[in-house]
Amino acid sequence: MIRRFPDGFWWGAATSAHQVEGGNRRNDWWRFEQRPGATRDGRTSGDACLHYQRFDEDWALAAADGHRMHRLSLEWSRIEPEPGCFDAAAIAHYHAVLGALRRRGLTPLVTLHHFTNPLWIADRGGWENPETIACFVAFARFCAREFGGEVDWWCTVNEPEVLAFRGWSEGIWPPGKHDDSLALLVIANQLEAHGRAYRAIHEADRADADGDGRAAIVGLAKHWVGLVPDRAWHPLDLARAWFEDRVFNHAVLEAPRTGRITLSIPGAGSVSRRVEGLAGSLDYLGLNVYTRWRVRATGATPHVASRGAALTDLGWEIAPRILEPALAAAAASAVPILITEHGFADAHDAFRPRALVESLLHLGHAIEGGASVIGYLHWSLLDNFEWNDGYLGRFGLYAVDFDDPARPRRPRRSARIFARIARENGIAADLAAEAGLAL
Numbered sequence: 001m002i003r004r005f006p007d008g009f010w011w012g013a014a015t016s017a018h019q020v021e022g023g024n025r026r027n028d029w030w031r032f033e034q035r036p037g038a039t040r041d042g043r044t045s046g047d048a049c050l051h052y053q054r055f056d057e058d059w060a061l062a063a064a065d066g067h068r069m070h071r072l073s074l075e076w077s078r079i080e081p082e083p084g085c086f087d088a089a090a091i092a093h094y095h096a097v098l099g100a101l102r103r104r105g106l107t108p109l110v111t112l113h114h115f116t117n118p119l120w121i122a123d124r125g126g127w128e129n130p131e132t133i134a135c136f137v138a139f140a141r142f143c144a145r146e147f148g149g150e151v152d153w154w155c156t157v158n159e160p161e162v163l164a165f166r167g168w169s170e171g172i173w174p175p176g177k178h179d180d181s182l183a184l185l186v187i188a189n190q191l192e193a194h195g196r197a198y199r200a201i202h203e204a205d206r207a208d209a210d211g212d213g214r215a216a217i218v219g220l221a222k223h224w225v226g227l228v229p230d231r232a233w234h235p236l237d238l239a240r241a242w243f244e245d246r247v248f249n250h251a252v253l254e255a256p257r258t259g260r261i262t263l264s265i266p267g268a269g270s271v272s273r274r275v276e277g278l279a280g281s282l283d284y285l286g287l288n289v290y291t292r293w294r295v296r297a298t299g300a301t302p303h304v305a306s307r308g309a310a311l312t313d314l315g316w317e318i319a320p321r322i323l324e325p326a327l328a329a330a331a332a333s334a335v336p337i338l339i340t341e342h343g344f345a346d347a348h349d350a351f352r353p354r355a356l357v358e359s360l361l362h363l364g365h366a367i368e369g370g371a372s373v374i375g376y377l378h379w380s381l382l383d384n385f386e387w388n389d390g391y392l393g394r395f396g397l398y399a400v401d402f403d404d405p406a407r408p409r410r411p412r413r414s415a416r417i418f419a420r421i422a423r424e425n426g427i428a429a430d431l432a433a434e435a436g437l438a439l
């Protein structure tokens with residue numbers, strides 16, 4: 001063994017409802033996808049992976065591969081399709097999903113908001129509207145009461161900063177706006193919603209699903225991205241990288257610790273808010289980590305990959321070291337960290353085996369250096385609908401054939417490699433060599 005992980009380390013994978021389930025027309029993403037040009041390949045989520053029907057087969061794959069935890073999301077628009085009206089069939093469905101996970105020996109980590117909003121929320125202004133906060137908190141309370149007997153691990157909101165910038169600044173996700181000051185408001189409203197949902201979930205979920213003495217363990221998933229100046233000598237690149245790192249990474253990390261939301265973008269204003277109940281609202285911090293960007297203050301594209309770097313199918317730099325600075329930045333949160341997503345778009349599994357093992361060696365190194373990491377959930381179990389990239393980004397340990405109406409799954413080599421790491425709770429020398437690492 002060249003690297004061992006702490007006893008009880010949570011190995012598993014992650015998915016999100018809209019990206020895998022298929023067949024739901026009640027959320028803002030579905031509506032947005034229908035616009036011509038909304039996705040890069042012109043495809044809509046459609047039937048996605050047919051996971052709504054085939055969830056138990058998918059849990060069987062994860063369980064057979066030694067996963068112990070699975071991160072999934074509950075689709076708000078299915079459970080509460082109209083304000084205050086809860087759909088009995090959708091609720092029964094998610095009980096079946098959670099029961100199936102448990103029967104397969106997988107611990108669920110449930111995300112309550114993974115980018116999608118019911119149409120009725122979107123039509124009232126979505127996260128721009130402060131009333132969405134109370135609606136979301138009510139939904140979180142409902143789910144905590146309804147599903148608390150099956151769920152201990154909760155993730156309130158996924159990547160509030162990514163949702164805000166993609167939807168309100170770049171305009172490539174719903175609602176398709178270009179207004180940085182609204183993006184800041186959208187981050188702040190989601191962070192406030194997190195703080196209030198944290199308290200609501202603890203009040204409503206008193207059922208200890210696995211008998212370990214804890215009924216609810218609540219966090220959020222923060223997307224941490226490396227942002228470095230492209231030209232280290234260029235004052236404008238330095239300033240822009242600093243401001244972006246501040247608003248995107250540090251300000252979001254700080255809010256649930258301090259209870260104060262302080263967000264600003266030069267020229268676009270700022271938001272400063274103290275939220276009751278937000279301070280100390282993390283039982284764990286979820287980190288989604290993928291890559292880093294070099295930041296340029298001039299020219300057409302503000303974010304570029306390092307020159308000569310190997311890139312994923314989506315053009316993101318393959319950066320196996322990136323988990324280390326991410327963990328260093330998150331250390332100030334002073335709570336256990338769970339890697340809630342990390343992965344690579346690689347349809348042919350050409351570089352994923354090696355990049356995955358190399359990344360996990362860096363993760364192990366960080367843990368040895370004192371980082372308090374309790375688990376690693378790979379994005380994703382299955383290829384799935386990658387938002388505005390349509391089906392171009394293939395992140396799955398399992399490949400899915402989206403041209404076949406039956407959506408067959410096929411294990412990639414990475415699935416086998418990851419399974420062995422999960423089962424052995426460590427990285428064996430021969431496995432690292434098999435993945436292409438010269439030690």
Ligand code: NOJ
Pocket residue numbers: 016019158159288341379386395
């Ligand atoms: C983070 C998001 O949570 C997920 O929905 C997305 O598919 C992955 N990153 C890959 O981009």
